[in-house]
Amino acid sequence: MPGAADAGCPAPPDGGGGPDSPTAARILSFAEELRAEGLSVGTAELLDAFDALAEVPWAQRESVREALAATLAKSQEDRRVFELIFDRFFFRAAEEEALERDVREQGGIDASDTHAQIDLDQLRAQIAAAVAEGDGGAMRDLARLAIAAFGRQGEGSGVIGVDVQRIRRALGLRSEPQPDLPPDDPRAAGLPRDHIREFEAQLRRELERAMIERSRKLPPSRPLNELDRALPSGPLQDLAAVHRIVTQLKRRLATQGHQARGRRRRQHVDMRRTMRASLQTGGVPIVLKHRPVRPRRPEIFVLCDVSTSVTSASVFFLSVLHALHDAFRKLRSFVFIERISEVTDIFERERNFKAVSEAIGRDAGVADVSGYTDYGRVWEEFLAQIEDELHPRATVIVLGDARTNGRDPRADLFAAITARAGRTFWLNPEPRLYWNYGDSVIAAYERYCEAFECWTTSQLEDFVKALTRPALGSTS
Amino acid sequence: MPVEPQSVEEIAEGLRGVGYLPGDSTALVAFLAAKLGKPVLVEGPAGVGKTELAKALSRYLERRLVRLQCYEGLDEAKALYEWNYRKQLLRIQTEERGTGWDQVQEDIFSEEFLLPRPLMTAIDAEEPVVLLIDEIDKTDQEFEAMLLELLSDFQISVPELGRIEARTRPVAVLTSNNSRELTEALKRRCLYLWLDYPELDLELQIVRLHAPELDDTVARKLVEVVHRVRELDLKKPPSIAESIDWARALLLLGAEDVDADVFRETMSIIVKHRTDLDTVAERVGVQLGGLADARRG
Incomplete structure (x- = not known):
């Protein structure tokens, strides 16, 4: 293991782990970062963490990490954030220390002479083998070599993410099979995606380290990207992940009615x-x-925009609702772009998220002539189809970005719908920041309904909870 | 004399000794739990050995296991204690003549008329125990609140009797399938452990431990197949218990390889939904067939 490659380890305690020691201060600022990312780390948790750290050997990075995780991160989601922060925090802490003491890494990364010595093909093969096996230690060592060989050291693009991807492409690391390679090449059958991600993380870390050494200062720490936790955005992006979320939501929501009932x-x-x-x-x-x-078992009418910008959010939302269909007295779903079409049947037939998205893309092509949403026409058709069925106990939910592409929003028709239905909700898969910019006309509709932003799973979950909560205010 | 582990390695070794193969984090959290006397909240998918962990701990620590199975509608009368009404009534009736109310009242709210339930048993035990509160997510929120006093201070307040403090600190294990969000207050009092499906090698060891006669190559193949099945998008992915069942079934059948035929006949052991069966047959069964063909050809 080369030099500072394991420098992510927290410093050993300088004279005990009491609350005044530098170590304690470091743990406290670590907790501070966790709080900044939304974990609830209270004093009780911190005290536990110190108790736990007193019981584990300091030199073992994994033990320290697990001890901190067991006391500070109290859900699966928290644990994920914890891992990200832990790596980042102790990496930065170590680098800062190195800068202060003016420690520089020897050898390895100076490109000018190493370039000639490395046999590029052999290196490719080694890296592919390490990634295929998921050998963390080897990946870390090879990442440095890969940067030296393929990284155009010193004249990188300046954006680490771009460099990482360029190196990955140069190495031909892909998760899908590559049939044109010889069959004994580990890349031919495709590499495990998790391992590729891990290798990318190693590359990123090494590049950051090199950059810190060059510039002799730490870049400002950046908060975790909120989009790390956002709803799937690309169509059919990561189906397993989507399905996991749906099943979890379903279980959580299926039980939450009972606890809300407890008080009454x-x-x-x-x-x-x-x-x-x-x-x-x-x-x-x-x-x-x-x-x-x-x-309460509400009757629900859902209207979902499935134009390209919001398709996946819509299909995702519809699958959640249909997974929960027992909670509603009646559930009818419609999708629209220029005109509307009913898709209730598809969801009753298909339980599989992927099949549903495909079916919607295919059958419910929604008389899609221009591919631009026409809200005015949608309201008109919706009213014509189900006007008689709307009554004060019905709930209408619209999911869309309210981008009319310059057409008339026809808020008057929308008002007519809301007047007939008991409750109307609008879910907007765009962050509130973008509302009413460009051709977004959500302000016109917001007057008649409750509008929610809905681009992370937790926002979605909150909404569905509100929807199924027994006895919610006005109508029942 | 109950065992008191001194290091993570010791507890990992001990758990292995009683037939439970812990992952690194499991061993560490178990160690912290025993050392700090804090309850552990274990979450994870069904069938990864959450309950088994508590049982193994009780075997290894040589403590009695007190188990409280949670369900919807569980209340303190069933979890903590209950007054034995009938006995109280009888007492009142038999003593109706000649005794003053004051005396009877003092009598009937004494420990003699208390029916201890699991939590009370755990608190009141002479020897330290392992307390397993299974599937805590099935209970109502009110019940969780009631547990708080027990979990932070290991004591119970009975209005008529006052406070009952634990004589010994139990090792408390709470399990949850994550079917609802537990309250912050409860989580705050616990160490957290997320148990997931084990890595390939660990699961292989587990299978070998429970079906030692199974051929090594078959066992490896079996675990690989189970892992591949778990990657599919199933209603219910196979748990560890199901891999073990499958291993035992293969033993009984005397199978020498996990090929497409064997798989088709026995896959109902690891996959329990009809739609899942179709998916798995289509995806994994075909792959296995393909492998076999390649080897033959």
């Missing part, structure tokens, strides 16, 4: 069951039996 559960005494129970105690009614409160 004890309202009406069930006389018959109480008398029955009192027989056990000689006719003295010691135990009261209550009538359960039934959860």
Whole structure:
């Protein structure tokens, strides 16, 4: 393992791990970063973390990481963020220390002479083998060589992400099979995507290290990209991930009605069951039996924009709702671009997210002439089709970016819909920042309904929760 | 004499000794739990050995296992304690004549009339125990709140009797399938452990431990297939328990290789949904067939 490659390890305690030691200060600022990313790290957690750290050997990076994770990150999602922050924080801490003490790495990365010595084909093969096997140590060592060989050291693009991708392409690392390569090449059958990501992370880290050494200062620390946790944006992007989210949401939402019911559960005494129970105690009614409160089962009409910009968000949202169909008395879904078409059947037939997206792309081609959304026409057709079915107990949900492409928004028709339905919600898959810029006319509709931004799973979950919550205000 | 582990390696070794192969983080968190006396919240998909961890801990630490299986509607009368109404009534009736109310009242709210439930049992035990609160996510939020006192201070307040403190610190393990978000307050009091499906090598060891007679190459192939099946988008991915079942079934059948035929006949052991069966047969079965052909050709 070369020199500072494992410098991500927290510094060993300088004279004990008491609250005044530099180590403690470091853990505290680490916790500070975690808080900045939205983890709730309280004093209780920090105390636990110190207790735990006192019990594990300092020199073992993995033990320290696990001990901190067990005490500070209390859900799977938190754990993911924790991993990202942990790597970044201790990497930066080590680099900062190195800068202060003016430690520089020896050898390895000076391109001018190494270039000649490295056999490029052999290096490619070695890297491919390491990535195929997921050998972390070898990947780390090879990442440095790869940068030296393929990285055009010192004259990189200046943007680390670009350099990483360029090196990856130069090495021919791809997850899909490459049939034109000889069959004994590990790349021929495609490499595991996780391993490629890991190798990219190593490249990124080495490039950052080199950049810090060149510029002799730390770049400003950047908050984690919120989009790391956003809804899938590209169509059919990562289906397994989407499906996982849907199943998890479904389970969470399927149970949440019960807890919300808890407070109101004890309202009406069930006389018959109480008398029955009192027989056990000689006719003295010691135990009261209550009538359960039934959860609200709304009738829902969903209208989803499936023009290219918002397709995946729409299909995703529809699958969530249909996965939850038991929670609703009735659920009808429509998709639209220029005109609307009903897709309730597709969802009843197909449970598979991928099949559904394909079916929508194919069958419900939605009389898509221009491919531009026409909201005015959509309201008109929607009213014509289901006007009679709308009533004050119905809920209408629209999912769309409210970008009319310059056409008339016809807010008056939309107002007519909202007037007939009990509740109307608008979900906008764009961040609120972009609302009403360009051709977005959400302000025109927002007057008649409640509008939510909905571009991360947690926002979506909050919305669906609000939707299925028993007895929500005005209409029931 | 209950065992007290002194290092992570020791507890990992000990757990292995009682037939549970812990991953690195599992061993570390188990060690911290025993050392710091904090409860552990274990989350993860079904069938990765969350409950088994608690059982293994109780075997290794030589402590009794007290188990509370949670379900919707579980309340303190079933989890903590309940007054034995009938016995109280009887007592009142038999003593109706001659005794003053004050005396009877003092009598009937004494420990004699208390029916201890799992949590009370764990608190009140002479010897330290392992307390397993299984599937905590199935209960209501109110119940979680009730657990807080127990988990942070290991004590229970009974209004009529006052506070009952634990004589010994139990090692508490809470498991959850993550079917709902647990409250911050509960999480704050626990160490957190996310158990996922094990890495290939670890699962191979687990399978070997439970089906030692199975041929090594078959076992490896089996675990590889299970991993491939888990990557598919299934309603219910196979758990570790199911890999073990499958290994045992292959043993019984005397299978010498996991090829397409064997797989087709036995895959119902690891895949339990009809639609899943179709997907798996289509994706994995065909691959296996392809491999076999390639080898023959």
